[in-house]
Amino acid sequence: MANNPLQDITGTILLAGAGKMGGAMLTGWLAGGLDPRRVAVVDPHLSPEITALAAKGVALNPDVTAAGKVETLVVAVKPQMFREAGAKLKAFVSDQTSVVSIMAGTTIASLEEVCGGAVVRAMPNTPAAIGRGITVAVAANNVSAVQRAVADALLRATGSVEWVEDESLMDAVTAVSGSGPAYVFLLAEELARAGVEAGLPETLATKLARETVAGSGELLHRSELPSATLRQNVTSPGGTTAAALGVLMGEPGLRELMIRAVAAATKRSKELAK
Ligand SMILES: NC(=O)C1=CN([C@@H]2O[C@H](COP(=O)(O)OP(=O)(O)OC[C@H]3O[C@@H](n4cnc5c(N)ncnc54)[C@H](O)[C@@H]3O)[C@@H](O)[C@H]2O)C=CC1
């Protein structure tokens, strides 16, 4: 493989479902050097942004013949739609096709049953839209080293990738990093709301909360210090932060709420498999 594995791809990358996540992945692939003429998109409701990619050579809703040899099918439709969508997608899948799914809850076994192919199950998250996502992936036994490398390149175009061997971890992964950005955005919303409660004008509170969450995230990203140390660096003994943390780390506190939230998301991921 050359330095950029996305440039080694010779078959078609077929994206099924170019919504929020699928669209973010496609943006990452093109930014990462994948030839737009290698990409085809199947989606009954194409957004104007995706439609505009036709001018660059992306094939939109091709039939099986026009799609050519599909090297990798990336499935990014809602899990609830998969049975119906997958039955149509099967026509694009040959023995050599690898099927990379990002659907929450949908197991390797059901992907094999509905679509066939060599299946990689992955869970990205929305910071993928700015190349700062994290994806966890697990490959079925029949995925070849080359197929795994292509899947890795496609997933890595939107951030970092962790491979695991145990598929049963994927429900908790989904609950932590797949859904996790929503918890952080909620924190920004509620911090702003609390600022308003404390007397700040709404515009200022919103800006302070947003910049605080974003700046803290960037500090966490750039620093090698553990999160707990970064927290302690803010906390002067007997000061204001300690007063607030007394609430957040009390009983019940954020720990218990987070355990319950992650458990609820993990349970829902398992339900989506049924
Ligand atoms: N949004 C997120 O944060 C994450 C989502 N996911 C997974 O990604 C998948 C997509 O989620 P979103 O992008 O948020 O949803 P979305 O609703 O934005 O996108 C789904 C897309 O699938 C299209 N679609 C519907 N029926 C189709 C069919 N038969 N064939 C092809 N395309 C079809 C829709 O038109 C839409 O553009 C889900 O399975 C979800 O579990 C995974 C990780 C994170």
Ligand SMILES: O=C(O)[C@@H]1CCC=N1
């Ligand atoms: O909410 C969901 O089901 C999807 C999967 C992870 C993030 N969004």
